Amino acid sequence: MYDFFFVLIPRHMPFLLEGALVTLEISLLSMVFAVLIGLACALGRLSGGRVLPRVIAVYVEIWRDVPLIVQLMVIFFTLPQAGISLPAFWAGVLGLSLNVGAYLSEVFRAAITSIDSGQRDAGLSIGMSRLTVFIRVILPQALRIAVPTIGGYFISLLKDSSLVSFISVSDLLRHGTILISNTYRSMEIYFMVAIIYFVMSSVASIAVRMVEQHLTPTYLRAGAAKAESRRAEAARVPA
Amino acid sequence: MSAPAARPLVEIRGLRKSYGQTEVLAGVELMVAKGEVTFLIGPSGGGKSTLLRCINFLETPSGGEIIFDGERLCHEDGNLFHHAPERVLREARARMPMVFQHFNLFAHRTVLQNVTEGPLVVQKRPRAEVEAEALAILARVGLADRASFYPAQLSGGQKQRVAIARALAMRPSLILFDEPTSALDPELVAGVLDTIRALAEEGMTLVVVSHEMKFARHLADKVHFVAGGHIEESGTPDRIFDAPESERLKSFISSILA
Ligand SMILES: Nc1ncnc2c1ncn2[C@@H]1O[C@H](COP(=O)(O)OP(=O)(O)OP(=O)(O)O)[C@@H](O)[C@H]1O
Numbered sequence: 397m398y399d400f401f402f403v404l405i406p407r408h409m410p411f412l413l414e415g416a417l418v419t420l421e422i423s424l425l426s427m428v429f430a431v432l433i434g435l436a437c438a439l440g441r442l443s444g445g446r447v448l449p450r451v452i453a454v455y456v457e458i459w460r461d462v463p464l465i466v467q468l469m470v471i472f473f474t475l476p477q478a479g480i481s482l483p484a485f486w487a488g489v490l491g492l493s494l495n496v497g498a499y500l501s502e503v504f505r506a507a508i509t510s511i512d513s514g515q516r517d518a519g520l521s522i523g524m525s526r527l528t529v530f531i532r533v534i535l536p537q538a539l540r541i542a543v544p545t546i547g548g549y550f551i552s553l554l555k556d557s558s559l560v561s562f563i564s565v566s567d568l569l570r571h572g573t574i575l576i577s578n579t580y581r582s583m584e585i586y587f588m589v590a591i592i593y594f595v596m597s598s599v600a601s602i603a604v605r606m607v608e609q610h611l612t613p614t615y616l617r618a619g620a621a622k623a624e625s626r627r628a629e630a631a632r633v634p635a
Numbered sequence: 636m637s638a639p640a641a642r643p644l645v646e647i648r649g650l651r652k653s654y655g656q657t658e659v660l661a662g663v664e665l666m667v668a669k670g671e672v673t674f675l676i677g678p679s680g681g682g683k684s685t686l687l688r689c690i691n692f693l694e695t696p697s698g699g700e701i702i703f704d705g706e707r708l709c710h711e712d713g714n715l716f717h718h719a720p721e722r723v724l725r726e727a728r729a730r731m732p733m734v735f736q737h738f739n740l741f742a743h744r745t746v747l748q749n750v751t752e753g754p755l756v757v758q759k760r761p762r763a764e765v766e767a768e769a770l771a772i773l774a775r776v777g778l779a780d781r782a783s784f785y786p787a788q789l790s791g792g793q794k795q796r797v798a799i800a801r802a803l804a805m806r807p808s809l810i811l812f813d814e815p816t817s818a819l820d821p822e823l824v825a826g827v828l829d830t831i832r833a834l835a836e837e838g839m840t841l842v843v844v845s846h847e848m849k850f851a852r853h854l855a856d857k858v859h860f861v862a863g864g865h866i867e868e869s870g871t872p873d874r875i876f877d878a879p880e881s882e883r884l885k886s887f888i889s890s891i892l893a
């Protein structure tokens with residue numbers, strides 16, 4: 397016990413935290429690209445073209461049916477064969493974004509199609525273009541519906557990103573295994589790694605919940621409608 | 636010499652609309668004069684909503700001609716159906732906004748934002764002017780104190796009056812109503828009808844689909860009976876309600892009164 401808290405932690409924590417920083421970077425970057433990919437694919441699929449929606453459907457299907465670790469391996473070992481040399485970090489970003497993007501495209505698609513067609517009619521009927529209707533009427537409502545799910549995917553990604561350690565990205569897990577091969581203290585080091593993942597995920601969950609609450613507009617907040625009208629009534633009664 | 640008769644605001648000739656094999660509008664002829672209140676009545680599935688949605692091109696017709704304020708929105712040339720470019724259709728649409736059965740207020744915007752959205756985004760008018768006008772319109776429909784509310788915080792009747800305010804803010808030439816009171820609780824209908832009546836009295840051109848027969852009778856200048864995809868009978872309210880000619884209209888009226 398003494399050894400763990402007063403020798404191992406001070407000695408190895410900095411190196412592990414360096415890895416944790418890489419885990420955060422790769423997760424955040426991948427998430428940004430995944431959101432862009434997901435949104436673009438959702439739009440492509442809803443575009444009503446003949447070819448594009450099918451191509452996207454095939455991408456989504458393949459990426460959801462192959463294990464993430466296998467996708468990462470394929471990308472990492474195939475790209476150099478094709479003459480593209482990506483540093484491991486960026487191969488990891490590519491793999492993770494394509495993977496999460498496939499899932500998010502379905503999330504966005506569901507959110508967009510869930511918006512009542514009356515909203516579109518209303519926008520068009522006051523002379524908006526289709527694009528304006530999408531940007532000002534459909535998308536803001538769809539995004540608010542999608543945010544909690546996107547947040548959930550981010551928290552999963554934070555943990556699943558540990559798979560990039562298998563393609564030699566120096567993330568938290570990889571720094572852990574490096575330490576273990578030098579010290580042979582598997583149990584203690586994995587324990588520290590676990591604690592760091594736990595803290596990162598919990599903080600991320602809290603952050604996601606805060607963003608969610610901030611974004612949940614008054615019109616969707618339970619009870620808010622009543623509270624607001626009560627406040628308005630109260631304000632009208634002279635003191 | 637007599638002055639030439641003013642051109643109707645809306646001229647519709649031979650308007651057709653099909654969904655796949657189903658012909659929903661089968662050659663509609665309809666004229667709407669400026670300042671006139673037109674009611675469309677008829678059995679469910681007769682094509683009233685489709686007709687309304689074709690007038691402002693929310694649905695693209697399959698054939699026929701629509702002229703709005705002298706501008707041809709669509710026509711047929713031989714067997715080919717042409718319509719004006721999207722930009723022209725958009726401009727026409729902005730001048731004949733629509734009020735829907737289910738209100739269709741922008742759920743993520745406040746009452747005031749719902750009303751200012753069109754003037755700001757579509758007409759690109761200055762914000763200060765638009766907001767002042769929007770507040771005045773809201774006061775007119777009795778909702779000045781609800782400007783900062785979201786649609787979910789309003790009653791159905793209030794929502795529909797906001798929808799009317801949103802249409803008015805476009806400074807329209809014509810307002811289209813598709814069953815504006817059908818989704819309302821009975822006690823909320825009167826408020827919305829009063830608002831529509833006030834518009835009619837101010838001389839706004841209205842085309843109203845409604846099952847409120849008493850209201851139609853009081854307010855309409857012309858009533859058209861829409862059934863089976865065309866206008867079966869037209870006339871003044873008295874003529875339509877007191878002296879129906881076709882069997883279909885007779886049975887429709889007796890079924891409504893029953
Ligand atoms: N998008 C669509 N696709 C296929 N058929 C449609 C579509 N919209 C309407 N129809 C059909 O067109 C016919 C006319 O519909 P419409 O909604 O215009 O009738 P309506 O007179 O407004 O009826 P109601 O009084 O019930 O509102 C109906 O038979 C309906 O099933």
Ligand SMILES: [Mg+2]
Nearest residue numbers: 683684685813
């Ligand atoms: Mg209808």
